[in-house]
Amino acid sequence: MTSSLEHWYIDSWDASAGRAFCSCRPGMDAIAELGLEAHFIAPPFFIPELVASRAPGLAAARGMFQLGLFIDGREIAFDNLEEIIALVRRVYSSRGMWPGPGGGLPPAPPPPDSPPDLGDAPLRSPPLPSLxxxxxxxxxFIKDDDTISISRLMxxxxxxxxxxxxxxxxxxxxxxxxxxxxxxxxxxxxxxxxxxxxxxxxxxxxxxxxxxxxxxxxxxxxxxxxxxxxxxxxxxxxxxxxxxxxxxxxxxxxxxxxxPLPKVIAQDYVIAKGHDPSLLTLLSAYFSHAxxxxxxxxxxxxxxxxxxxxxxxxxxxxxxxxxxxxxxxxxxxxxxxxxLPTLKFHPSIERIIRQAPADWYRFENNSQGPSNGPGPQSGSRPKTGPRPGPAVNQRKPQTSRASANTINKAQDFGQGDEHSLEEKENQDPIQFKF
Structure with missing residues (x-):
């Protein structure tokens, strides 16, 4: 049982693979303590598994995991473990919004002034219910709500x-x-x-x-x-x-x-220049941020x-x-x-979830990370690999190192500016509750 003064924190996570280590501690004074209650979360079921200590999670940050969850250099404190599970799952599901290596979509159609001669009359869709x-x-759900402290049940x-x-x-x-x-x-x-x-x-x-x-x-x-x-x-x-x-x-x-998505809605799901949204894009968008x-x-x-x-x-x-x-x-x-997302987070966290696919797409296709704003970042360059689809497609967790980091002042991937775990812990981030 956690006391009223304790909160849950993400020790390290590989968001693109939906894996995270998290722990419950009384505050920033206990950030260096290893013998605290800790859990490991992973697909396909995202059921937390109790681990012996925080040591595996902190050690994972030396490899393919991102250390902690920060906004403006301040660590996010969650009220319960369910909030962390929902966040990790939603960011993981968003990975299907962009195509894997090689794509697979047919080429985009020619300009409107030279359409192919395919039929005598356009196909017509039947009327749809109002829902x-x-x-x-x-x-x-998609409307920003600054009254939310961390999350709200949906x-x-x-x-x-x-x-x-x-x-x-x-x-x-x-x-x-x-x-x-x-x-x-x-x-x-x-x-x-x-x-x-x-x-x-x-x-x-x-x-x-x-x-x-x-x-x-x-x-x-x-x-x-x-x-x-x-x-x-x-x-x-x-x-x-x-x-x-x-x-x-x-x-x-x-x-x-x-x-490919129909043109009438495809423009709402383009996440980067050159991205051609597909039906999988639509599914992933709804599963991650509605x-x-x-x-x-x-x-x-x-x-x-x-x-x-x-x-x-x-x-x-x-x-x-x-x-x-x-x-x-x-x-x-x-x-x-x-x-569908069951927890709606504070707008700052919701923006991070929506931004993650664009940053991954930019990294995988341009070999560089985001120039600014929240998005994926890792201490070392991620390995390329297949992209996981929506969480329901219960494939094995991928080993991509393109972990989602949520630091607004993001560094450029191409700089190769690596920090050790000890250096990051010595930054002494401030506990942050919205």
């Missing part, structure tokens, strides 16, 4: 009352928007390998729609050119002999990473989230298995809701 309860809670509402027709419209609308974006990226005069990659992605997307029983609505060839249907038929012929592909989709989150700050297309975003959730919850279902769209959306929401 008043979900929309209201979403706006309440209760998300149940699924809005929507009819059977509306549940189907949700799935079809998401499929049509994704399909329309894919069609706009069809290689017009590309190399054969580019065409094959695009065709393979089109076939995989078709199988997702088959799984949700919306393929006939989404792949409506009456609104597509004969050239496009020819591409699809060729892709199906090639796909039948693809080794190891079979009739099921493996690597579902990798496929989400290859499906999506973009500006909410102009909540209904469409919700439809895309239910499309992704439906694909996840039905991935072991045969395409011929008949299930209603209402059951699919209900199951998708039951999967989606528990992964």
């Amino acid at each position: 008043p309860s979900f929309t209201e809670h979403l706006k309440r 209760q998300w509402p149940p699924l809005d009352q929507i009819s059977h027709d509306e549940t189907r419209q949700l799935l079809v609308a998401a499929g049509v928007e994704l399909m329309d974006e894919l069609l706009s990226r069809a290689p017009a005069a590309a190399r054969p390998e580019d065409l094959r990659l695009w065709q393979a992605l089109l076939v995989d997307f078709h199988r997702l729609c088959q799984r949700l029983d919306i393929d006939r609505d989404v792949f409506n060839w009456r609104h597509a050119s004969s050239r496009l249907q020819k591409h699809f038929n060729e892709a199906m012929d090639v796909d039948r002999i693809r080794i190891g592909h079979g009739h099921s989709i493996s690597g579902l989150y990798e496929l989400f990473e290859r499906l 999506g973009a700050v500006n909410k102009h297309h909540v209904q469409l975003e919700f439809a895309l989230l239910m499309f992704a959730g439906g694909c996840v919850t039905t991935q072991n279902r045969l395409a011929s298995y008949d299930v209603s769209s209402g059951s699919t959306v209900s199951g998708a929401f039951a999967w989606f809701k528990p992964q």
Whole structure:
């Protein structure tokens, strides 16, 4: 049991891999004490494990872990262990907002003055429900609230009352928007390998729609050119002999990473110059900080989230298995809701969570860290490695050293300015409670 004078602190963490050592101590006077209660947190379940002392956590800061959690040079004190777990999990989930090495998205479409000749008429999405309860809670979460000391519990509402027709419209609308974006990226005069990659992605997307029983609505060839249907038929012929592909989709989150977001919402999820947001970007954004700050297309975003959730919850279902769209959306929401952020932090911490993916993206692609502002920083240069997806995708923890550091006055990665653990402890940071 902790006394009223004790708080929880992060001793060290590797936020990109969702791992952290934390301890409970009575204040800054005990910062050097090793024999205090300490825990280790890691995915996929983020259940704290009791460790013998603080020594392993402090020693980890000499390697791939970042020492402590500071804002303006002051250490953050948490009221309980649950707050640290929520923070580590949310920053970890945000890592899926940017693509891994090599990306995988089809090339961006050409300028509007030279669109490819893909169809006689644009695909049209069905009307979407208003979702008043979900929309209201979403706006309440993303709004800054300086009255929060450290965190506040957030209760998300149940699924809005929507009819059977509306549940189907949700799935079809998401499929049509994704399909329309894919069609706009069809290689017009590309190399054969580019065409094959695009065709393979089109076939995989078709199988997702088959799984949700919306393929006939989404792949409506009456609104597509004969050239496009020819591409699809060729892709199906090639796909039948693809080794190891079979009739099921493996690597579902990798496929989400290859499906580009519709243009109407993609601009809200661009985290750096050259970043092309995907369906995985949208999932990670909601799991880490409830999506973009500006909410102009909540209904469409919700439809895309239910499309992704439906694909996840039905991935072991045969395409011929008949299930209603209402059951699919209900199951998708039951999967989606528990992964939304349950604790809303002080605006300073919320900004750190939102900023982390942009800093990681800048580091991995430009070999340098943030020039200013909060973001990832480590005493030594991180090793490159695969990027973890959302926490629900229970992959093994990654070993990337791109740990999220939350010091507003961040140093540049390229400077190579390393400090020993003893030097950092001697800085004697001030205990900080908002």
